[in-house]
Amino acid sequence: xxxxxxxxxxxxxxxxxxxxxxxxxxxxxxxxxxxxxxxxxxxxxxxxxxxxxxxxxxxxxxxxxxxxxxxxxxxxxxxxxxxxxxxxxxxxxxxxxxxxxxxxxxxxxxxxxxxxxxxxxxxxxxxxxxxxxxxxxxxxxxxxxxxxxxxxxxxxxxxxxxxxxxxxxxxxxxxxxxxxxxxxxxxxxxxxxxxxxxxxxxxxxxxxxxxxxxxxxxxxxxxxxxxxxxxxxxxxxxxxxxxxxxxxxxxxxxxxxxxxxxxxxxxxxxxxxxxxxxxxxxxxxxxxxxxxxxxxxxxx
Amino acid sequence: xxxxxxxxxxxxxxxxxxxxxxxxxxxxxxxxxxxxxxxxxxxxxxxxxxxxxxxxxxxxxxxxxxxxxxxxxxxxxxxxxxxxxxxxxxxxxxxxxxxxxxxxxxxxxxxxxxxxxxxxxxxxxxxxxxxxxxxxxxxxxxxxxxxxxxxxxxxxxxxxxxxxxxxxxxxxxxxxxxxxxxxxxxxxxxxxxxxxxxxxxxxxxxxxxxxxxxxxxxxxxxxxxxxxxxxxxxxxxxxxxxxxxxxxxxxxxxxxxxxxxxxxxxxxxxxxxxxxxxxxxxxxxxxxxxxxxxxxxxxx
Numbered sequence: 001x002x003x004x005x006x007x008x009x010x011x012x013x014x015x016x017x018x019x020x021x022x023x024x025x026x027x028x029x030x031x032x033x034x035x036x037x038x039x040x041x042x043x044x045x046x047x048x049x050x051x052x053x054x055x056x057x058x059x060x061x062x063x064x065x066x067x068x069x070x071x072x073x074x075x076x077x078x079x080x081x082x083x084x085x086x087x088x089x090x091x092x093x094x095x096x097x098x099x100x101x102x103x104x105x106x107x108x109x110x111x112x113x114x115x116x117x118x119x120x121x122x123x124x125x126x127x128x129x130x131x132x133x134x135x136x137x138x139x140x141x142x143x144x145x146x147x148x149x150x151x152x153x154x155x156x157x158x159x160x161x162x163x164x165x166x167x168x169x170x171x172x173x174x175x176x177x178x179x180x181x182x183x184x185x186x187x188x189x190x191x192x193x194x195x196x197x198x199x200x201x202x203x204x205x206x207x208x209x210x211x212x213x214x215x216x217x218x219x220x221x222x223x224x225x226x227x228x229x230x231x232x233x234x235x236x237x238x239x240x241x242x243x244x245x246x247x248x249x250x251x252x253x254x255x256x257x258x259x260x261x262x263x264x265x266x267x268x269x270x271x272x273x274x275x276x277x278x279x280x281x282x283x284x285x286x287x288x289x290x291x292x293x294x295x296x297x298x299x300x
Numbered sequence: 301x302x303x304x305x306x307x308x309x310x311x312x313x314x315x316x317x318x319x320x321x322x323x324x325x326x327x328x329x330x331x332x333x334x335x336x337x338x339x340x341x342x343x344x345x346x347x348x349x350x351x352x353x354x355x356x357x358x359x360x361x362x363x364x365x366x367x368x369x370x371x372x373x374x375x376x377x378x379x380x381x382x383x384x385x386x387x388x389x390x391x392x393x394x395x396x397x398x399x400x401x402x403x404x405x406x407x408x409x410x411x412x413x414x415x416x417x418x419x420x421x422x423x424x425x426x427x428x429x430x431x432x433x434x435x436x437x438x439x440x441x442x443x444x445x446x447x448x449x450x451x452x453x454x455x456x457x458x459x460x461x462x463x464x465x466x467x468x469x470x471x472x473x474x475x476x477x478x479x480x481x482x483x484x485x486x487x488x489x490x491x492x493x494x495x496x497x498x499x500x501x502x503x504x505x506x507x508x509x510x511x512x513x514x515x516x517x518x519x520x521x522x523x524x525x526x527x528x529x530x531x532x533x534x535x536x537x538x539x540x541x542x543x544x545x546x547x548x549x550x551x552x553x554x555x556x557x558x559x560x561x562x563x564x565x566x567x568x569x570x571x572x573x574x575x576x577x578x579x580x581x582x583x584x585x586x587x588x589x590x591x592x593x594x595x596x597x598x599x600x
Contacts, residue, residue: 030456036464039456090422095414114395115467118418122390122425123456129429130451133444143444144433151430156330156339156423164336167415 010290014057017070021056022048024074025081028131042112042120043127047085050103055080055194057291058219062195062212065278065285068202075135076146076197080190082128083154089121091163125154141200149200153193162186174252180221182252188220195219195288207280214277215288222270222296228253229263230300238300271296310590314357317370321356322348324374325381328431342412342420343427347385350403355380355494357591358519362495362512365578365585368502372436376446376497379432380490383454386424389417391463425454441500449500453493462486474552480521482552488520495519495588507580514577515588522570522596528553529563530600538600571596 025047030040056077063073092099092107093114099107109117132150137143153159162185169178195216199209228246232255236243246253254263274292278285325347330340356377363373392399392407393414399407409417432450437443453459462485469478495516499509528546532555536543546553554563574592578585 034457036456036461036468038468039460039464043456086422090418093415093418095418115393116464118390118393118395119460119463119467122386122421123460125422125425126451126455126460129447130455133447133451137444143442143447144437147429147433147443147447151426151433155426155430156336156343157334160339160419160423160426161336163419164339164416167419168336168338 008286008290010287010294013287013290014053017057017060018053020070020074021053021060021077021081025078028075028078028134029127038112038116039119039123042108042116043123045111046089046108046120047082047124049105051081051085053081054295055084055190058191058194058216058288059198059201061285061287061291062198062216063202064198065212065281065288066199066202066204066208067284068198068204072136073198073201075131076201077194079128079132079135079150080194080197082124082131083150083159084190086121086124086128087154087159087163089117089124093117096163096167128154135201138200138203140203146197146200149193149197153189158185158189162189169252171250172252174257176254176257179252179254179257183221183224184217187224188217191220191223192216211277211280215274215292218270218274218277219292219295222267222274225254225263225267225270226296226298228255229260229267230298231255232260234300267296308586308590310587310594313587313590314353317357317360318353320370320374321353321360321377321381325378328375328378328434329427338412338416339419339423342408342416343423345411346389346408346420347382347424349405351381351385353381354595355384355490358491358494358516358588359498359501361585361587361591362498362516363502364498365512365581365588366499366502366504366508367584368498368504373498373501375431375435376450376501377494379428379435379450380494380497382424382428382431383450383459384490386421386428387454387459387463389421389424393417396463396467428454435501438500438503440503446497446500449493449497453489458485458489462489469552471550472552474557476554476557479552479554479557483521483524484517487524488517491520491523492516511577511580515574515592518570518574518577519592519595522567522574525554525563525567525570526596526598528555529560529567530598531555532560534600567596 029043029047032041032044034040059077059080060070060073063069088102089108091097092102093109100110101107108120112120128150129147132146133143135146162182165182166186169182192213195212196209199212231243231246231253234243254266274296278289329343332341332344334340359377359380360370360373363369388402389408391397392402393409400410401407408420412420428450429447432446433443435446462482465482466486469482492513495512496509499512531543531546531553534543554566578589
């Protein structure tokens, strides 16, 4: 739970918004008893497995920064969470990262078997578009615009490109450029789309959309560099997940490629750029700013 | 290649339309050399593996029946083909049907490995929505309507529900009702959506949409019953795929549950209903009618 920052109670803000998102997801998804129950249980298992709801929070915070409402932003917040969850389920499969646990719980395929895990991922990806298509459309941002935003950020040139490059990079010597290519796609693309979609749900101006794009891109990259740093500097207890996993897997990371000090400098530069992008909002981006501070100053 | 029916040259019609679809798919998809090349090669490998383009043909024929153009229908024809191809790639995975060959060619995971096959399926599913969102919208059928149509037909209550029920039905005694539930979802849902989307691309009337829905539903069910019949009555050479596969796998099929004669009666009834649904088009549904005749009177 984040601590209050700058007299804005982020912990409380996140708590309220997460509850809104959870309720909306529960409403959008078929009930767990709906036939065929297995798939709906499997979809819900991973969707309600204790995710931090970071992407939905970014959608809602960006909407607020542009004067929009939580209600109008919720379908898009839920859609990006479905995309994120599907990508985790497929990423955890034996043919991919082969993870047995996520957030301390057995991964989807460990509980439901590989076949259902593949289908549960597919179903969440499909569900994302069904939910997104139910958002409120604006003169500036039609359903077409919103669907294209999600499809492109999740497609073979962005999110999936990152997963492919990650898969193919295993055991290879990657350059910093390669690593940045992976981070931009695996993390930044969907974070960036999240804040953009939040802006779109608030019928934001083109200037606001550009600011959100800059912000999302840099937050995403900074987040990933910080993740790499924490993996080598924190203990398993501090992280709440296995520390040193990247080193053990001989994974290309910023600390491995450029050292810890340079990694910290890069993270600081990216963080500075992220906050600079919020300037056009002149103090109206309170939640977005606090959220970025929390994500980029975290110790776990 | 279908033979000419009722003085309408279906073979020629299909040939021209398939070429249009192939060209459009080639245009919509990232080039095979586009980074990361592996995923684009894998997507294209299955998409251009000799599929019959039955669903795109239904989209285009339905559009014609409603006075629409091939040009306006093509994005939706391509979208349903991407959905169909993704579902085959995931269906063939070891955790699902575990097939090494499809249409005489090694399946996606046999060529690219399981990890990439999962991601290629994901990418084609995502691509389907990106392509569909680029269709022409009409006053009656907005992008929202079109995206919802595709998402629902492909989601956990339809296409994926069929795959789940199929997976869970293996080795179990299914009832005719169970089998129909699977067929409705695994086959009818996307065929039905295909003709509906064709109608939508032509800004069809509500009466036309209802007729197309009836038609698609019954063609889909009939098609599947006929598939079951052919599996037990035809040789591997006649089918161009392994005959008797359902029997060998002890799969629930119509012939197995109700016998061959009753299966033929059911297929005939469904076929009659499909053609009856075309009456409102009063002879304008030439290609759709010929296509249905070809699909339902085929011997392989």
